[in-house]
Amino acid sequence: NAASGVQVTPQGTGFTVTPAGVFIGNLAPDGSRAVHFNLTPAGETNVTFHVAWRNGLNTHTTDLALPVSFGEDKRRADLFASNIEVVPEGDIYRATGDVANAGLESARSVLVTVGPPAIPTDPYRVYVVGTLDPDDVAPFEVTFRAGADVTEVPLIIDYRDSDGNPFSVTVPFSIENRTAEGTAAPAILVPAAVAGALVLAAALAVLWYLRRRRR
Template sequence: MFFMVIFASGVSAYDGVYGLGTEEQEQWQEQESSIMIAGYQVSPEVLMYNDIGTVTVTVKNMESAKSVNIKDARLLSRDIKVLSDSYFNIGRLGPGESLNLTFTIKAVCPDGIYYLKILVAGEDAQNIRYSIPVTVDSSSLTIGVKDIPEDIFKGERARIELAIGNPRHNTVTAVKIATMEKNVIPSEVFIGALSADETKVASFNFTPQTNGAHILNFVLEFKNGDNYHSTDLSVPLNVTDSKKRAELILTGIEVEPMLGTNAYKITGDINNAGLKEAKSVVMKVGDAEGIEAMNPYKAYFVGLLSPDDFSSFELDVKVGENGTQVSLPLVIEYKDEDGNKFSKTEYISIERHQGTTTSRELPVSMIVLLVVIAIVVIGLIAGV
């Protein structure tokens, strides 16, 4: 926003006034006046192409003892479009009083400096005119990558810093950067006002879930006056697997059936064969048809596993009665040093024994044993 006080008489040195005939122009040029343009204000200070703005002109009565009557005021331009109507029958201004007149304009012209003519008519041919410069510059804000990791790994958080600069000659407002990428947080960074030649930095965190090429799209939005503008930025990235992450593997898996049930006890070791710590490690049975985790070990909390470290675990599971072989999913969950969550699933095979029954039935071997014992007892009694 720009405001200027003009210490000048009401007679302008410019020749020619748009929209007036030759005789009228001579009258405007030669007439001295007791009213003058005391200042003007252009908002926004610098317009972009197709921007809508305002020009506010301050008209002042320079008389110290008498009032003057203001008949009308007009704003004229060959290049910039004046959207608002002229003022008519404005009224009287007392001694030393001022009046603000606001006109709405639109920059429909190429970049450059344009001079608008303000014409004010008073009583007794007290007419004044003045040229008001309006600048049109369509330069947008700039956005680029300030800092990004050289290597970006799957599942690991990468910090991306974007630099936003204002190469314009005026302050812009409501500056923000937004993204629709689901693996980028936050989704929006609000900067607010950005002064001329000022630069600010916005930070985002990207946690990729897949390898390969990725393109992150960002939108920079801002306001010039009441006009919205935007510019886009695309950041190409390549995601690979980290060679320095935790790597958890299972060894020594044993499956022990629980007598008289369809339940099994799963034991084994979980090892960290990677180069980074694995935190909050949890072992649990995955979801699958006919598989049900049981107490007391539905899940097993291991905790911290340092590189080359291991821990034992135990899980209890019940399987369905259909089929003789079951594929059991074992889920490993953990976090890295930055708190990123990871999950992997290993499968083991369980072979159901023919003698395994539900808890309401006796095993076949037990029934045979009882029959043999009964026969022996009966034989002994008969021998007696």
């Protein structure tokens, strides 16, 4: 039998949807109609589509529940850091390296800094890379302080996609093999008078040796 007054209404929590419902009207036996909803979920949830219709004088309803789950966007930007080198400069450390985009979409507003236990400090608390297109590589430079007991520091790369959604990548790197400043071996200081006495003693010893050989 034909169905009349067919109406579809999405129901549930954790999302916004437009329109709030769609009126289809009449449906012939074995007939179908496509309906479209714009759904914006706040998180993974379930959406129940409530369908109501009349068959003659009788009213019927049915519910269809569909899960809303998030999958990883395989086309998004994929940032990583490499060639990281750390050099101590006085009471701060300077880390340099490269950040690359191995993804299939551009990364925008790329910023590089360090996280706790390191403390970002001037002149490069945050290094602004800007936009990294797919397969692009850009250098970075950050400066920070770290305690004597700190051996590893997290490098933090923040960026946004083309829709403005924020992402963050953390790359730990070691500062345990930090380059030490060269230190000279301690010199032995000899007073001038003592040095003169040593030279005189050496001269007398040579003179005594020569005279002895002449005898």
